Amino acid sequence: MTVRTRFAPSPTGFLHIGGVRTALFNYLFAKQQGGRYILRIDDTDQERNVESALAPILHGFRWLGIEWNEGPEVGGPHAPYFQSKRGARYQEAVDALLASGHAYRDYARPEELDVERKAAEAEKRQFQYSRRWMASSAEDRARFEGEGRKWVVRLKMPREGKLVLPDLVRGDVEFQWAQEADHVIQRGDGSFIYHLANVVDDRDFEISHVIRAEEHLSNTPRQLFMVQALGYPMPKYAHLPVVAEPGSKRKLSKRKLEQYLKNPDFKKVHDHGTQIAQAMRLTTAAETFNPVIVDFYEQVGYLPDAIVNYLLLLGWSLDDKTEFFTRDEMVKSFSLERVQGAPASFDPMKLQAFQMRYMQELPLAEKVARARPFVDKAGLTVDDAKLARVVEALGDRIKVFGDILIQGAFFFGEDVSYDEKAWQKRVMAPGAVDKLAEYRGWLAGREAFDAASLDRDTQAWLAERGWALGDIVHAVRVAATGAAGGPGLFECLALIGKATCIHRLDRALARARG
């Protein structure tokens, strides 16, 4: 049997980080088994804009390197891969279910159902539809329609016995059929409900393994009921733990940014990204710019490999020590048996740690190339040679590519903005301004402005006066870069260049002296 897995996003316009984890597991499992991974679009409920709402999702997956073998844009033997275009197949299934008595036309009005539901609630018993408006014959239909009623199609669920669902992650899970409601599968307007579409598609696409998040576990009985009623082969199921909020076990949602920002780690990552976005004058609407959405990481300059590696470890592990995996290693070592059952909290700091590690392994030339777009988007004009030197000087300070604009801000442009705390501590320190002025004078008088000679000659100059490097270095740094930290001072001065250095020192002196 060929393994075929699928991920089925709804075109919402955003690629959710939890969705990526689920997609990744599907992708890895299929690849490992020599199978195929399919992307199917669950757009039964979308009227329009599917194209534009889908584009960011496809883009996100491509950016992450999670490519699908069949689906939108790549096609495949079972096209179309859009639920909205498969209505005829769903209708056939509904007709079959109706014909075999596994489904019925129901003419109940919503209010009437509500009355039953409330009554059950009042009596503290489980609601079970009376099937009072179930049409069992042509006569029933005529009568109900005569009353001006409209129908929906409901599943006629068993009301006794149990279902044992063999789950690859959780083992056998038992459900009582009587607990299951007569779910609607076709709406009054003729459109189809997801569960029906899902079952038909999984069969049509020959899906062998349904790997999805736990939130779908309780949907499985009604889906299996349809699978059996329609005589479809039963796929294997694996219900993954949900990806949870930072510091909690609740399902991660993209609608709760405000709340997540109360988490210090999440806020840190978000604010850092915002700073970068602002340097590029990007809009940072919560809808699109949010660490729960993959697009955030692309815009800020994370590495896809770091994100994928991090996500791999959300709910899965190989052993007690291996944390870093190449794509090939992931494919080779992934297994559903080692998937965790409990929710896994999304930890943005750990993601960042992976990011840093992957960044460290990147050759300089590639770092430079990938930092380029950020510099351009910020509207800075920097030639390749200087950019390369800046990236090299910044070293590990560039944790995400966008950091070139934060950590390296003072390498570009004429003026800098001062870190007020550092300014007070370093420039306004007693005696610092006079020494700064003297050093400025000496600096202005020299020709050579490379880091090595600046370093050597400054030491000599200091020695003449009986000063130590510590007497001037901090004030000079703040005056020339505006920042409290950064690469070696002489490296900074050399990169900034003599003219700009002098200009900045003059400006700082003027500011310090009021």
Added chain:
RNA sequence: GGCCCCAUAGUCUAGCGGUUAGGACGUCGGCCUCUCACGCCGAAAUCCCGGGUUCAAUUCCCGGUGGGGUCACCA
């Protein structure tokens, strides 16, 4: 609330009857250093509770408690 799932430090996890309970992120302390970052060294911190089973339970069973998912003419 019903049904279902789950339970090792703040977080991700290893463990599958006997371990000083291992690793990673984070935290704290130190070293390196012109600063910051990196790096290095070290430290604190975990088996939800109660019953069984067993010579022996973090590990197996049951119960409780806690957390989560789900209960739509959303997907």
